[in-house]
Amino acid sequence: MENTVLSIEGLCIDARAPILQDISLAVRAGEIFGVIGESGAGKSTLAMAMVGLLRAGCRRVAGKVTLSGQSLFDLSQPQLEQVRRRKVSYVAQSAAAAFNPFYRLGDQVTELAALELGTPAAERRKMAADLFRELQLPNPETFGARYPHQVSGGQLQRAMIAMALINNPDLIIFDEPTTALDVTTQLEVMRLIRKIVTARGCGAIYISHDLAVVAQLADRLMVLRHGKVIETGATRTLMETPQQDYTRALVANKTTTSPAVQARTAQPIIALRDFAAGYGGVSLVQDISLDLSAGHITCLVGESGSGKTTLARAIAGLVDVHGGTATFQGKPLVPRLEDRPRDARRRMQYIHQLPDLALNPRQTVREAIGRPLAFFAGVTGAAAEARLRQLMRDVELPEEFLDRYPGSLSGGQKQRICIARALAADPEVLICDEVTSALDPLVEESVIQLLLRLMQQRPLTLLFITHNLGLTRRFAHEVAVMQAGRIVEFAPAETIFAAPREAYTRTLLDATPVMERGWLEARL
């Protein structure tokens, strides 16, 4: 095709096992081509192959990558470097790690101009300032004089996009550029990417695990799984009529709402009034008034640094309480964990974000789940064994896993073990701290479904902390929105989503990507 900037034909890359198998795609100038896949799909290897790079230990078995008419794997090293300098740019996920800490941002952003064109320093400063202005960075004239450690993560991400534009590339590869960002910053970056591609007419690859983000940005879409192409097509077609089961599941996951758990009572099991907590003398959360209704799912939502995890940890007794009152079933909640009686500790269980860190790698699943049984209820021996098997059935894992070490389990399985361990204490309240944010979308969905089923089987109250407002829409009874250590809005879920009272809630809702057509266009 005339205006194809990148084409990949039958690309196969092996490490010890195959990583990519028979990948073919073509990207035209002026379009954004989305690549979606879960962890282990081979996204990063594919991104590197697009610039002719293979990681250590990787080998190209077959296939061809053609960028701006040149077959990358047939070029000599100097030729390949020249193509990279002139034709293609790459925007990485972690901008903080991708900038050299030794040099000022301006020098790094304009390095290629100096190398390729010999542009003098004064002119490069101007080029950089223009780009920084285009990317809406503060003080564009002086921004380039800063070092990477002096600016925020969102600003660094935009500076990296500026760096990608310096050589007027034919193709820009965006490798999960918004994954580490808050939704409001994510929306800004998405807008910028869309504008740039339209204005400059270059081709773009957008790699992500988040279908909603890709669906908004990409003109065409490729679904990648275990190194194979599941499906490729126009984004609209793929969203509306997916051909493969995996794609259908991904799409369904983002569009359907789960049947809500029947709310039981409205009796508050935990009540906070003017509650404040923090470390040392500094209160990180304050003026907190919150009721967790028994049998309800209360979601605590906010961007990073809003204090949502601090609040959850303060309820669990892990953070110093600075003021206000807290009651648990009408009785005062002892602030310090160490001062709480054993039974109080049993009734409230905490599940961490990263199951990798929450399971001791040197304890078998049996030991991990068996300990709370023995510790809280004194259940050992045959009785414990029966309980262990029941718990494994409850979290829908095979009983054989009892003798495994966490290292041999997947992320989702590990999180189920953590849930089983919390259930072993027979708790009344579960505090779930971003328990699904490290999981792939379909696994996330299955863990949420599991929690909902458990809620129906037993009298549990759930405090669910998340940064993902879209996720809470599907199962929350009440939502508390946090910003800068305070609760800005606390209301039943229907109210929050249908008629949010606070501007900040509206901003968050507005910035959360959804699948609907034209969502991003409406926000340009």
Add this chain to the structure above:
Amino acid sequence: MRNLGFLLSLAAFAVLILAALLAPLIAPYLPSEPVHAPYAAPGDGGLLGADSLGRDMFSRILYGLRYTLGISLTVAVLAACAGVSLAFLAAFRRGWTDILLGRLVDAIMSVPQIIFALVVLAVAGVSLTTLILTMAVLEATLFYRVIRPVAADIVAMDYVEVARLRGEGLGWYLRREILPNAAPTLIAEFGIRIAYAVLFISGLSFLGVGVQPPAADLGGLVRENALAISVGQLSPLAPAACIALITLSVNGIVDWFIHKYSIRAELG
């Protein structure tokens, strides 16, 4: 390649340990007996020749091995017990315990080890006890420096917090949460410390402040026979080479272990 190195190291170390244990059975002569002509060449007087008093070098090396290995292992065990328990304590307690211990270890480590040992031994006098205790204190600081951050990393893990949320006691933390996870690093570090102790005691004995005559460890044997090298005798090189063989074999085993358990590289 690494596996071959490991097997060779393991075989060499096993032979050395057996030689030390069975010295009285293997040695052809008593280490103190003048049985050959002074400075007899290898072949004329025993397997490795004789020293200035006509004592059999091979027998003396076998007995010297007992001192070198015995002292090094004792020092490593003592240092591990002290260094590791203090490191665990500091990582777990944090606060003042951590700061004071850290300060003390820094101060001891800010003096070169051999200088420190010389000062202490000059004052306290050289005996097997003072030697082992001095070395153990110095080695304990090295254990501490490596193990404390490892233990601190483990204490910061969520699974330790899960135990805290449950309300476990100190014993559970140390035995069930920290120790099993620190074990690979600990074992690797133990090997490194043995190799280091071998070089350390050999160096001290070579300088004359280690094992005292008439007994001699490998470093002492080098010292005794040092003059012979100037007249073209190789006898001092045999015990020195033996020291190198011990450290080389221990390092070979540790290297394999570190790779097997992919322990962080900043060890040693």
Add this chain to the structure above:
Amino acid sequence: MRDFIVSRGISGAVSLFIVTLLVFAGTALLPGDAASALLGQNATPEALEAIRRNLGLDQPLIWRYLAWVGHAAQGDFGQSLASGRPVAEVLLPRLGNSLLLASVAAVLLLPFAIGGGIAAAIWQDSWFDRVLGFTSMLFLAMPAFLVGYILIYVLAVRLGWFPSMSVAPLFGGASAWAKILALPVISLVIIGQAHTMKLTRTAILAVLATDYVLMAEVKGISRRRIILRHALPNALSAILSISILTVAYLIVDVVVIEIVFSYPGLGKLMVDSVAYRDLTVVQACGLLFALIFIGMNFLADLLALLVNPRQRVPARGA
């Protein structure tokens, strides 16, 4: 940045303070004080008492400590128990000899070992890297005196190129010194290089594995420029620290090497003084070694700081 220097300075001073306490406590608290060490076991109680008074050993402990530190700070370490001469007078020429030996070794060793370490990292897993890895493994396992004696055997006894003992020349200029220094210096270089090379290689590999080096590669920067402009500046602070620590370790290796070659340096003086139980000299030597070591560490921190923009420039400037 000033805060950092001050805090490092304080931490060095605290270390030094604890070291003076340890060294002092060593001589003051342990059995066998200086007087009995001086007179031996057959001393009469009267003679011991006289000597004790003479040395000020009858004064309170704190007073003795302060006096000792005060004098030491002015370069007065008291008198040698063995020879009766002022310790400083005995010490200074020996210190000069040791510094000469260590600095010549450092000048030869550093470019060679650091260059080797960088090359080994750049050509990781090449035959060059493997050979270096193998030799440094060998040398790290060897006691220092083994290297010294092998050199004596080959270069002095067999080939006769150098004298095997370093008797200080009373006459004769640089060439005489060069001959004497040759073997100890070569030994020190061989012993010291393995560690330095290994540390340098590790430091460079850590930088080459960073995302920003990968980013430079993706941008199409040449390998040469990546190493010179993107990797090395970031490894500079590590390399500086390694260099200075190498010098600090050399000063320690000097002790054994001086004994091997009978080189008249500080290390030999200290070991000989331990044998005579000349405690004032041992104390002074120990303090001097510690001072050099702590000073070197402070210098390493300072230099590392000067080349690191993260430390040099505050987090939120401009």
